[in-house]
Amino acid sequence: MTVTVALVLEQTLNGLQYGVMLFLMAAGLTLVFGIMNFVNLAHGSLYMVGAYLATAFAAWSGSFVLGAALALPATLLVGIVVEVVALRTLYERDHLDQVLATFGLILFFNELIAIIWGRAAIYTSLPPFLGGHIRVLPGVPYPAYRAGIILVGVTVAVLLWVLVTRTRLGMRIRAGASNRTMVSALGVNIRLLYTLVFGLGAALAGLAGAMAGPIYSVQPGMGEAILIQVFVVIVIGGIGSIRGAMVGAIVVGMADTLGRAFLKPMLATVISPPAADKAGPALASMLIYLLMAAVLFFRPEGLFPARGRS
Amino acid sequence: MLTVDSIETAYGVSQVLFGVSLAVGAGQVVTLLGRNGMGKTTTVRSIMGIARPRAGTIQFEGRAIHGLPPYRVAQAGLGLVPEGRQVFPNLTVRENLVATAANRAGSADPWRVEPVFELFPQLAARARSLGGALSGGEQQMLAIGRALMTNPRLLILDEATEGLAPLVRAEIWRCVERLKAGGQSLLLIDKDVGALTRIADAHYILEKGQIVWSGTSADLRARADIQHRYLGV
Amino acid sequence: MIEHTTEVPVRWSDVDPAGVVFYPRFFEWYDLGCELLFASLGLPWPEAFPRYDIVGVPIVESGSKFVSPARYGDVLTIRSKVAWVREKTFRMEHEISVGSRLCSTGFEVRAWVGRPEVARRDAPRPADSGGSGRAAPGSVRPDVRPDVPGLSPALFARIAPLASGRRSTVRTITRVALVGLLAALIAAPAAAQTVKIGFITTLSGPQGIIGEHMKNSVELALDHLGRKVGGLDVEMIYGDDQVKPDVGKQLADEMLKKHKVHFVSGVIWSNVMLAVAPTVTSAGTFMIGTNAGPHELAGKMCHELFFTTSWQNDQTPEAMGKYMQDQNITDVYAMAPNYAAGKDMISGFKRYFKNKVVAEVYTQLGQQDYQAEISQIRAANPKAVFVFYPGGMGIQFLKQYAQAGLRGQIPLYSVYTVDEISLPAVKEAALGQFETRYWSPDLKNEANQKYVGEFRKKYGKAPVFYGAQSYDGIMLIDAAIRAVKGDLTNKKDMIAAMRRADYKSTRGPYKYNVNHFPIENFYLLKAVQNPDGEFAMQIQRTVFENHKDAYSAECPMKW
Structure with missing residues (x-):
């Protein structure tokens, strides 16, 4: 296979698109993990909830955009309810308890979704205006919907950056990450702050789910498949850091996509093609984990650790 | 203004406070003295709601505040400069001041960033530095500024001069005096008896979780035996 | 442990003027429990005794503790179990309760009494071989006269020599009868009229939908068979492999050891099948695959206890x-x-x-x-x-x-x-x-049209090939058990029957x-x-x- 500039460009866009998707998930997870010191395995469930709600709202309103727009506050609400009802009591417990409890939530959500919508994947179609292609360069068409995902993802990243670095809410969130008792002793309701952060993370996961609907299969358990990569992202990026989540997501998205696309032809230039046929896919699927291992070895705190965490 | 009445506080099974009572009047500067480990910081933590007294009452401006979570206590009008300063290391100086700022009492002339920078010109120069990058003295000033930004009616300073160079210490005391002159009520915990007797109106001495002596600055100056026995000076 | 539970209402004839049950009634109920337990094992006394060359199972020792009274109108639950079986005797233990309240516990030690060889020709028929001569109160089958030989002089005459163990003319029991009955009792779960089928598929996660189709089709097959497989009552044990070979193998082990299943069926994934099938077949149990067809199992690793109702993986892409x-x-x-x-x-x-x-x-x-x-x-x-x-x-x-x-x-x-x-x-x-x-819903044959039509009716959607294969799997097992008339120990003939694929497959013959x-x-x-x-x-x-x-x-x- 010939590797052309156009192909490399297209795959880079693919990697970027996958990266921003991971970023939307990782941002919420890393905030919750970093600020509340809380391991939330059920983050993938909120992604699934977002996908289902967006699909349901889209079917009801007849508009994909409206469906996604409604799914955002709805997932935020689901996140807040989960935090208030189930997770609040777990902050003081150790991580193993949190893992067990949130694993239970995964099962709960999967069954709940199966009861309401059934186990079969449900059909979601692309909005017609995003069904076509855009020309990135002459001769390089790119699906408009995926380009849209990149756009939305980058926009959200910028907004999040503004929120965290430029607003008082963001300052309090960061302050809470370093010293929650002090934030509380200065008159800030830290519980409410946690609930908001959790809701925000849920809404971001919901957004990722809503956008994933038309390209992936919307079915129970869809959240777990992506969750592992998301954990890899926040470990690479540095726990608790939005910037780390962004960089980690792009790194993982690029490494995974480019690895799948070009590792085999690259290997074939070094070792025999049949051996490359065998090793290529195996190595490509391990690539992000190898990357994570390398980061853990050389920079155990991640590439951009959140400042001020002890 | 603040009335603490026979509070008892324990961490798990080990009781630290055995019926501590004290009072701070409006515009007063009151100190809480005693050697290390006698319960001074626990008293502050109990007042702030960080530790929960198992008995006794705490009233602030006529409202019972014991049992409230820390943020409600703070919102009621208490400002804390904690032991060890505890500035937010990952926020800049300006962000440290702004993040939790409030003017809940609706003061006509509230503390804002500029007056704080006026009080501590050193901070103004480092407005964009991270809290964690400041020197100990600067962090102390920042912690005081941060508490002032919540416009408290009573400001509590817990070991505000501990571990600081004499020059910096003097700077802090100068600022405390300015606050007092401005009518700020203060509860001070410190070991610098000389400075305290100069500034404060009344003193309480804690020994093994109990108030063993209280009186005015004049009283305390006159009682070298008390100073020697309980404060080791 | 062999156990049986039955319920009996307390009748007026069972109670004294105060409405409390007479104590001897409990012994009759113990006897009833024993009789019904044998019947539940497919060994009703009138049939089983002649088959195993036994005259009866007289009581040689009995006892009871009375914990609380039973009264007129109560419905008693009699729980009976075989505590042990020895060469000459066996012990029954009984519990009688009203709801959760225990009334009495009791035991019976009974002897296996064989026909005296010399007297065999004119030995009485089992039906009139002693016994108390009257039906146990509350018996659900008053026409069957229970052997309660403890009171029968004729039987005592036979037991006496047995108890002393000195005479050869009165054989307590023939070796054949003993072994036969022991085997029947000990192997009771296997010889029972329930066939247990373990069904491994994926029921959770994104692939859970496949498992749902398979399970639904199995249930539909059972509906079509009147909830019986090969004429036997059936117990299905479903397991979720989570698409993981290790989980699949663990499920198979549990089904074999804990549930003692006669068949393991299902399995979607080839990697799971490669872990499950050898586990099942090496334990001497049938593996009826209903999807995965890895080439190893079609070639060198083929096994007489392994059948599949699907295909070998390569076949479909070959087409x-x-x-x-x-x-x-x-x-x-x-x-x-x-x-x-x-x-x-x-x-x-x-x-x-x-x-x-x-x-x-x-x-x-x-x-x-x-x-x-x-x-x-x-x-x-x-x-x-x-x-x-x-x-x-x-x-x-x-x-x-x-x-x-x-x-x-x-x-x-x-x-x-x-x-x-x-x-x-x-x-x-x-x-x-x-x-x-190999299959499609529009295949025109009778079995398929029935399957597709009823599946749509019951589940409101079109069936998929995973389901058709699973439906066929149950039908194949049904045909095999039918061929051996419910004798699940007869694996040789079941293999022969399955090889004929003599059932109405949804793909046609x-x-x-x-x-x-x-x-x-x-x-x-x-x-x-x-x-x-x-x-x-x-x-x-x-x-x-x-x-x-x-x-x-x-x-x-x-x-």
Whole structure:
């Protein structure tokens, strides 16, 4: 296979698109993990909830955009309810308890979704205006919907950056990450702050789910498949850091996509093609984990650790 | 203004406070003295709601505040400069001041960033530095500024001069005096008896979780035996 | 432990004027419990005694503790169990309770009494061989006279020598009868009238939908069989393998050891099957696969206890390879997930497709996003693409292939990718798609029409081949048990029966190859939209008739 500039460009866009998707998930997870010191395995469930709600709202309103727009506050609400009802009591417990409890939530959500919508994947179609292609360069068409995902993802990243670095809410969130008792002793309701952060993370996961609907299969358990990569992202990026989540997501998205696309032809230039046929896919699927291992070895705190965490 | 009445506080099974009572009047500067480990910081933590007294009452401006979570206590009008300063290391100086700022009492002339920078010109120069990058003295000033930004009616300073160079210490005391002159009520915990007797109106001495002596600055100056026995000076 | 529970109402004749049960009644109920326990094991005394050359099981010792009174109108629960069995005697233990309140506990030690050899000719028929002479109160079958020989002088006469153990003319029991009855009792769960079937499939996660179809089809088969398999009561034990071979193996172990199943069935995934099947067959239990067909089990690892109602993995892609070869399509780009079946599929495809395969791409099992691979396809610009993406992977691949705009440009051929599970989720994105398959809902045969029609009625959707195979699996087991008249120990004849595939399969009649894989037809199917708007698969033509898999020659089994 010939590797052309156009192909490399297209795959880079693919990697970027996958990266921003991971970023939307990782941002919420890393905030919750970093600020509340809380391991939330059920983050993938909120992604699934977002996908289902967006699909349901889209079917009801007849508009994909409206469906996604409604799914955002709805997932935020689901996140807040989960935090208030189930997770609040777990902050003081150790991580193993949190893992067990949130694993239970995964099962709960999967069954709940199966009861309401059934186990079969449900059909979601692309909005017609995003069904076509855009020309990135002459001769390089790119699906408009995926380009849209990149756009939305980058926009959200910028907004999040503004929120965290430029607003008082963001300052309090960061302050809470370093010293929650002090934030509380200065008159800030830290519980409410946690609930908001959790809701925000849920809404971001919901957004990722809503956008994933038309390209992936919307079915129970869809959240777990992506969750592992998301954990890899926040470990690479540095726990608790939005910037780390962004960089980690792009790194993982690029490494995974480019690895799948070009590792085999690259290997074939070094070792025999049949051996490359065998090793290529195996190595490509391990690539992000190898990357994570390398980061853990050389920079155990991640590439951009959140400042001020002890 | 603040009335603490026979509070008892324990961490798990080990009781630290055995019926501590004290009072701070409006515009007063009151100190809480005693050697290390006698319960001074626990008293502050109990007042702030960080530790929960198992008995006794705490009233602030006529409202019972014991049992409230820390943020409600703070919102009621208490400002804390904690032991060890505890500035937010990952926020800049300006962000440290702004993040939790409030003017809940609706003061006509509230503390804002500029007056704080006026009080501590050193901070103004480092407005964009991270809290964690400041020197100990600067962090102390920042912690005081941060508490002032919540416009408290009573400001509590817990070991505000501990571990600081004499020059910096003097700077802090100068600022405390300015606050007092401005009518700020203060509860001070410190070991610098000389400075305290100069500034404060009344003193309480804690020994093994109990108030063993209280009186005015004049009283305390006159009682070298008390100073020697309980404060080791 | 052999146990039986029955319920008996307390009648007026059982109680004293105060309404409290007379104590001797309890002994009658213990006797009833013993009798019914034997009957529940398929050994009703009037039939079993002559069969095992026994005269009766007289009581040689008995006792009871009375914990609380039973009163008129109470419904008593009698729980009886065999505590132990010895050469000459066995011990029964009973509990009588009202609801959760215990009334009494009691025991009986009974002797196996055989017919005296000398007296055999004129020995009394079992039906009148002593006993108390009257039906136990509350007996649900008053016509059967229970042997309560403890009171019978005639039996005492026979027991006396037995108890002293000195006479050979009065054999307490013949060795044959003893062994027979012991075996019958100890092996009771196996010889019982319940057949236990363990069914392993995937019930959770994204692939849980496949398991749901399989389970629903099994239940439908049981409905059609009147909730009996081979005339026996059936107990199904479902297990969720989570698409993990280790979990599958663990489930199989549990089914074999804890539930003592007679058959293990199901299994979607080839890697899971490779872990499960040897575990089951090496334990001497039947494995009836209803989906996965890894080549190892068709070849060197074939086993007389392993049957499948599906296919060998390679067969379906072989059909697609043949069709594409016949169409003289060149330059095909082949893709599959990187696991056992994925490789079987591509090698099967290449066995019949002799033109050029420009690339063979293996993706991660369970991968969600294929955009990178699709970009590679666009760059390679082949004449056609051949894929194997079962379950959720297929939905994602088809959607993304269509969204990338390749559907109109590069024709896509697939196996196990477009089916009745993925069609409702991808709709237009699969329209016109070709698949090969051994079965389709529109196959016109009686069994299939019944299956498809009733499945739609019961579950409100179209069935899928995973379900049809699972339905067939139960029918195959039914036929096997029927052939041995419920004797589940007779594995040899059950194997012989299954080899005849003598049941009404949803694919129509078929034969088994030596390796116990079906020899069956393969069809070309196309995804179409019915006039009512539903997307469905439709048979276009037959690609292979009576197609054998490629590995049967490696199977050492001969029959």
